[in-house]
Amino acid sequence: MELSSILIVDDMEASLARLERLLREAAPAPQAQVHAAADLAGARGLLQARPFDLALVDMQLPDGTGIDLIHWMRAHAPAVQAVVVSAFAEEEAIFSALRAGAVGYLLKDRDDVELVVALRSLQRGGAPIDPMIARRILALLPQDAVPTPAPPVQLSARELDILNLVAQGYGNREIADLLGLSRLTIESHTRNIYRKLAVGSRTAAVFEARSLGLLP
Template structure:
């Protein structure tokens, strides 16, 4: 009797609920899947340093508790030149998306989709395609059709962390909640806020959100 080849999955996701969701999705997919999961970037990078590793797919969250998932993507791509890497995240900022693609990601999915949609995206990336969540794709197409907004976006020169923070604030999160989500101190949040106001040339949250929306930086 011929044995079934095992497909190995590298999963870097700090949320245990989402980890279980991924396990459930693979249970309903054809083949024999073995998932090696990590809840932080440092553990994943430590594992990548070991010899004789073999993976068929990587699923990586960007909002990790210790380091950016972008750094993990870059490390995985350096180790495995041809490995399909699928980003699963809550971050919708254009710069975050572009940073993930530049680091080596092959697809970008926003969390909150159905198991069926996630399974379909996994199948697509394994076939060599580049799946992107429809909501994010619409946002990017709007940006592509607005050259003036894109020029303003580049001129503002907000950092990735500042964009992530601005996205959370635009969704109604308090400074304390932003600190928890981004795993940074409240004082660091306040420093980012001051830097954003300076770059955007605004004085309050409402003005910052309005200007960022006009630059196509927010997807809310």
């Protein structure tokens, strides 16, 4: 992912300043543009006015929640990747954000260097998840090999191949090269995977597929 145009949505001035500084470290290109909004209304206005590569979204905003904005983005700005950066680590909020379409969930109380590494991973097609949150997700996955009924969701062999590569951290361009397909074909398959799993992001697709037994 290119990090040339980024939107930070947070109503705390200290958080805005810190995230902008960390983004400058993660995406040091001089042409990178960082914009800020303090509420949902301001964020929607900016998203409608110009294209963005990434939105860093706080969970609690004066006129709603980050999940409200991510739902809106899924319908009105689907090309923009959303990553939650929040002080809230409740499971319900985390899974709601991922299911809404967030590609990552980071915690504000992490050290600067940890957040910079996580943000840089986006440029390689990664899905940054705070380690503590990742452990919670893994703890919810099946831990035994007890046979389960066939899942109601059926993915094609090609879709499963792509989803397995997504789970390994490959981006669409890398998957296209590995499978000998065009990037547009991979994106088409990815959209079908999202539709079948009723999710809006790579992270949520992998989580949902594992919970259904479609991925190891």
